[in-house]
Amino acid sequence: MTEISTGTRTDVSSRTTVSNSLPEDNFNRLFEVSASQHGLTNITTFTSSLGPTGLVQSGSLTKPNGFIVQTAGNSVLTAANGGDIAASVVNTKTLYDISVSKVSGSGHIHFVF
Numbered sequence: 001m002t003e004i005s006t007g008t009r010t011d012v013s014s015r016t017t018v019s020n021s022l023p024e025d026n027f028n029r030l031f032e033v034s035a036s037q038h039g040l041t042n043i044t045t046f047t048s049s050l051g052p053t054g055l056v057q058s059g060s061l062t063k064p065n066g067f068i069v070q071t072a073g074n075s076v077l078t079a080a081n082g083g084d085i086a087a088s089v090v091n092t093k094t095l096y097d098i099s100v101s102k103v104s105g106s107g108h109i110h111f112v113f
Helices: none
Strands: 002-006 009-013 030-034 043-045 066-071 076-079 084-086 100-104 108-112
Touching: 100 108
Parallel strands: none
Antiparallel strands: 002 009, 030 108, 043 100, 066 108, 076 084, 076 100
């Protein structure tokens, strides 16, 4: 830090701006799955498969970093490393930092990336 003395007063200034010192956002993309958009029996699978150029293949969805259940319906969420949980078991309108590989059923769920 730079100190500037003027008589009996010392001013301390910083070279970082407020916006540079704030943490980056954890999430920057959303994807919504709902029975009205994707059908009652539809299964949405998230993959992280990479194509030959090292980029995510077109048409595939990378695994989300978390989810928010708006309405549970009969949806079932499959965790990225295994295990299933019914969407009706978790609280609605709460962000869960759990990566999901698959979701099925009639719920309305928002995924964050």
